[in-house]
């Protein structure tokens with residue numbers, strides 16, 4: 472029997488014994504646990520180092536000791552830093568802009584090394600702005616799509632950081648799930664690599680704001696605030712490496728995904 476372990480909260484991955492215990496009788500690990508948010512990482516670099524780097528290293532080490540077949544882990548588009556080229560292509564990374572991005576890059580380096588030194592089949596998935604059902608809309612560090620939907624539904628006015636002309640490859644959650652499963656089935660030749668996981672589209676934040684207003688039947692102008700430190704202005708992905716090496720073939724473009732997300736929030740907020 473094949474056993475998958477989806478790690479988001481197994482107690483605390485900063486504790487190696489906990490990680491070793493979690494790997495018992497498991498074949499595949501899909502490691503997602505980390506602290507997100509670029510601005511928060513700028514406030515708390517040590518904490519990010521401990522959890523995102525230390526915790527992921529514990530998980531890889533536990534996987535190695537337990538003879539795990541495949542170790543798939545979440546990386547991030549933030550590893551591209553200030554590299555100006557669009558679309559983002561694996562192998563063309565710039566200077567990092569936040570401790571969060573650094574934790575993901577270090578994690579990828581460990582992924583490479585654990586494959587090379589110990590033969591652990593690791594696959595790093597560089598997610599690009601994931602959105603979809605059940606994403607937390609609350610708090611200062613909430614992702615922009617659920618946050619805007621909730622505020623608009625509640626009659627509040629969202630604030631756009633910067634001019635709203637920043638663009639992102641917003642990626643529907645089901646595409647990310649598909650990528651994780653495809654990585655588990657990928658050949659060992661693809662291991663030790665990191666892959667862009669996105670749809671390959673490009674949406675501008677201001678357009679998304681007005682699309683959400685339209686879908687929710689609301690007419691309201693947004694507020695504008697300062698740019699967020701550590702943010703990349705534009706980001707969209709070339710997904711050909713994941714297509715070729717993992718057989719990744721995302722089903723949901725932004726339009727299909729946002730429709731499903733809005734429907735879910737309308738029913739569940």
Ligand SMILES: NC(=O)c1ccc[n+]([C@@H]2O[C@H](COP(=O)([O-])OP(=O)(O)OC[C@H]3O[C@@H](n4cnc5c(N)ncnc54)[C@H](O)[C@@H]3O)[C@@H](O)[C@H]2O)c1
Nearest residue numbers: 479480482483484485503504505506545546547598600601
């Ligand atoms: N959501 C995105 O747009 C996005 C984009 C790029 C990368 N990622 C990465 O994808 C992964 C999942 O992201 P998400 O948006 O679901 O984040 P999330 O914050 O919703 O979930 C992360 C989970 O990790 C857990 N966690 C953190 N530190 C832990 C520790 N020491 N021990 C055990 N559990 C711990 C948290 O409690 C949380 O449940 C993360 O690694 C994140 O960095 C997400």
